[in-house]
Amino acid sequence: MAVTAAACAxxxxxxxxxxxINSYNATPAPERTEVGAxxxxxxxxxxxxxxDRVDWVCSGTMIDKxxxxxxxHCTTDWPENVKFYVSLDQxxxxxxxxxxAQHPGDPAAVARAVGVQGTAHNHPExxxxxxxxxxxxxxQLSAAQVGARWSFTPASLPKxxxxxxxxxxxxxxxxxxxxxxxxxESRRGPGGHTHPGGGVRMKxxxxxxxxxxxxxxxxxxxxxxxGGACYGDSGGPNFAVLGGKRTLVSTxxxxxxxxxxxxxxxxxxxxxxxxxxxxxxxxx
Numbered sequence: 001m002a003v004t005a006a007a008c009a010x011x012x013x014x015x016x017x018x019x020x021i022n023s024y025n026a027t028p029a030p031e032r033t034e035v036g037a038x039x040x041x042x043x044x045x046x047x048x049x050x051x052d053r054v055d056w057v058c059s060g061t062m063i064d065k066x067x068x069x070x071x072x073h074c075t076t077d078w079p080e081n082v083k084f085y086v087s088l089d090q091x092x093x094x095x096x097x098x099x100x101a102q103h104p105g106d107p108a109a110v111a112r113a114v115g116v117q118g119t120a121h122n123h124p125e126x127x128x129x130x131x132x133x134x135x136x137x138x139x140q141l142s143a144a145q146v147g148a149r150w151s152f153t154p155a156s157l158p159k160x161x162x163x164x165x166x167x168x169x170x171x172x173x174x175x176x177x178x179x180x181x182x183x184x185e186s187r188r189g190p191g192g193h194t195h196p197g198g199g200v201r202m203k204x205x206x207x208x209x210x211x212x213x214x215x216x217x218x219x220x221x222x223x224x225x226x227g228g229a230c231y232g233d234s235g236g237p238n239f240a241v242l243g244g245k246r247t248l249v250s251t252x253x254x255x256x257x258x259x260x261x262x263x264x265x266x267x268x269x270x271x272x273x274x275x276x277x278x279x280x281x282x283x284x
Contacts, residue, residue: 025227029179029203030090033152034062035237037092037181037199038070038139039085039115041107042078051081054100054107056092056199059180059236061155061248064281066143068118069155070235071253071266072126075137083108084139085115088150092181093199116145123276132214135253135266136273137235138280155237155248157277158269159284162242163211163249171208171240176218178229178263179203180236180252198232206238206263214270216250218263230259238265 029035038058041051060070068086075084089095092114099113111117118141123134159165166174183198204227206218218238220228229236229252238250250265267273274283 024222025225026202026204029201032179034155035179035201036060036086036088038074039087039111040082041111042082051107054110058234061237062152064154066141067280068139070137072122072135072137074235075120075122084120085111085117086139087115091200116141136276158247158249162269175241176206177203177239178206180233182230182233214267216265216267220263229263
């Protein structure tokens with residue numbers, strides 16, 4: 001299994017043309033305006049006084065007017081001067097490219113051109129054991145600043161135990177959708193396997209595979225009509241239609257390294273996830 005890591009997203013998004021999610025059975029998602037990209041500025045030359053890098057690094061979702069939900073592995077293990085921004089633009093990579101041309105040598109100005117700065121709050125017990133890694137984080141933002149730039153309806157979170165209540169058979173009959181800004185599935189080229197694309201908000205259907213105490217696994221296999229998540233989709237949403245309502249039930253965390261088979265996602269209806277989220281947003 002390979003974590004859909006921020007570092008991979010940075011390298012791939014900077015080097016390859018924009019696309020996202022798995023290319024098979026995926027389509028652009030301009031209507032999913034609550035889904036955004038996590039952008040970071042950080043130091044890479046041992047001079048922490050000023051940042052010298054900027055890029056989108058993960059995906060996530062607005063769950064109220066000032067709270068962006070993502071994964072804790074997206075917001076940890078950074079240099080001390082890292083700053084996080086959230087962008088709800090459909091094509092973040094193109095926005096970064098334009099801003100870089102307008103503000104050469106000024107990563108902070110580039111980040112401000114595409115996003116709104118916020119403060120990260122990671123689960124205090126991350127990284128936890130494999131049964132529950134507590135891989136969940138939020139970015140607290142200014143509601144006024146976000147509202148001045150984008151119009152969106154925050155995602156609806158699930159009720160406590162909603163996935164357990166549906167049961168395995170009910171979940172097999174449930175419509176799931178994954179969204180994010182990540183790269184495409186592995187492709188073989190002259191330099192070996194690469195994951196092209198990234199930086200554009202996309203969506204793809206997925207189907208239920210398995211349910212655990214902290215995790216829901218979603219199938220991404222193309223023959224079943226599925227698409228799926230890949231590198232850079234970490235923290236991004238997995239929606240399910242529960243009771244006729246599109247609900248954000250889990251966040252993308254990991255999967256198979258070529259991005260062909262399974263999206264392993266962190267449940268949001270569990271006591272642990274709800275306890276972490278409750279100080280930041282109202283829960284159903």
